[in-house]
Amino acid sequence: MAQGFFYSGYDFFGDLVAERLAPAGWERTDDVAGAKLVVTYCQGLQAHEDAYYEEGGIMTAIRPGTLLVDLTPTSPRMARDLAVIAKSSGVVAVEAPLVVADPAAKEPFVHRGLACFAAGEKDALEQTRPVLDLLVGTVYQAGSEPGSACLARATYTVQSTAQIVAMAEAHALVQGVVEQLGSSVSPQGTAGAITPLGTAVSNAIADERFSNGYTVQMLATEVAAALDAAEEGGVVLPLMESCLQVLELLVLADAGSMSPAAVSLVYAEQEVAAKHGVDWNAAERALSEKGGCGCGHDDCDCDGDCGDDCTCDHHGRGADDDDEDDDDSPFRNDYDGWDTLRFDDDDDWN
Numbered sequence: 001m002a003q004g005f006f007y008s009g010y011d012f013f014g015d016l017v018a019e020r021l022a023p024a025g026w027e028r029t030d031d032v033a034g035a036k037l038v039v040t041y042c043q044g045l046q047a048h049e050d051a052y053y054e055e056g057g058i059m060t061a062i063r064p065g066t067l068l069v070d071l072t073p074t075s076p077r078m079a080r081d082l083a084v085i086a087k088s089s090g091v092v093a094v095e096a097p098l099v100v101a102d103p104a105a106k107e108p109f110v111h112r113g114l115a116c117f118a119a120g121e122k123d124a125l126e127q128t129r130p131v132l133d134l135l136v137g138t139v140y141q142a143g144s145e146p147g148s149a150c151l152a153r154a155t156y157t158v159q160s161t162a163q164i165v166a167m168a169e170a171h172a173l174v175q176g177v178v179e180q181l182g183s184s185v186s187p188q189g190t191a192g193a194i195t196p197l198g199t200a201v202s203n204a205i206a207d208e209r210f211s212n213g214y215t216v217q218m219l220a221t222e223v224a225a226a227l228d229a230a231e232e233g234g235v236v237l238p239l240m241e242s243c244l245q246v247l248e249l250l251v252l253a254d255a256g257s258m259s260p261a262a263v264s265l266v267y268a269e270q271e272v273a274a275k276h277g278v279d280w281n282a283a284e285r286a287l288s289e290k291g292g293c294g295c296g297h298d299d300c301d302c303d304g305d306c307g308d309d310c311t312c313d314h315h316g317r318g319a320d321d322d323d324e325d326d327d328d329s330p331f332r333n334d335y336d337g338w339d340t341l342r343f344d345d346d347d348d349w350n
Helices: 011-024 045-053 075-088 122-136 150-182 196-207 216-232 238-252 260-267 272-275 280-290
Strands: 002-007 026-028 037-041 067-070 094-095 098-100 114-118 138-141
Touching: 002 011, 002 045, 011 026, 011 037, 011 122, 026 075, 037 045, 037 122, 045 075, 067 075, 067 122, 075 094, 075 150, 075 272, 094 122, 114 122, 114 150, 122 138, 150 196, 150 216, 150 238, 150 260, 196 260, 216 238, 216 260, 238 260, 238 280, 260 272, 272 280
Parallel strands: 002 026, 002 037, 037 067, 067 094, 114 138
Antiparallel strands: 098 114
């Protein structure tokens, strides 16, 4: 007899879940209360909270004894909170944040291309392991303590995201030098890739493969979760802050559905980026809507003219601060925008 499972999250992945669980006798249902299994892979931290805790959400309807597998990369604290509530409700819960092993692959969500970190009580892990094995190719045990798997996922996110952005910058470096000094200085093969992930991203950039189902928006939500984990631990991660700014800039430029290899287009000429669907004008409009100068403060009266006489105090310095202060640095405490990331030699939006 078929058993019902309930899914919440990215729609396309729900179809994959149904396809992979069907041989084991699982049948998708829209009724949380009637499901024996709940699987979630939510589109960001807010979507995760809404799915679980809003009126009519999963935790208001789920029954004791139900298996709960959360594939969403969240913060350790969010994972712990969910584990506590699930246990008090008699739910058999496991946190298993999903990992796309090769973000540049042509088909990144194939079974062998997916992994997860899994954490939960021994009995819960044993009961849910057959489900995890059906969904992903590799399961990494992360312990029994709630939050452990999401912390492991956050450390993975930090390292993999840095490699993706670094490879985009490596390509930009090579292209810029070759244009200035000639092709005789170009490295052979890839742009100096030193890791398998770097090589994969480099090949995708070279082949102009900027769409594969795993998106800039998905990577951005994973980085946001890692930064939430850092905040919980009282740690500042300036590299990830900068990476998130670049990713969110692409989202503003209508490129959120492109693959992470599209980060390379941030460094490309405007006409090249536009050819692939990156709309910098849309990003500029979005920034303008946040405030006259893109700072995001409704009471800013500088009308976009943030020169030496600007007194709005929203840009990292006041009117009396030294002119040599680096108020354009994305690492300053009150940085709240991406308007400094794409400027040409004339200081105009590129």
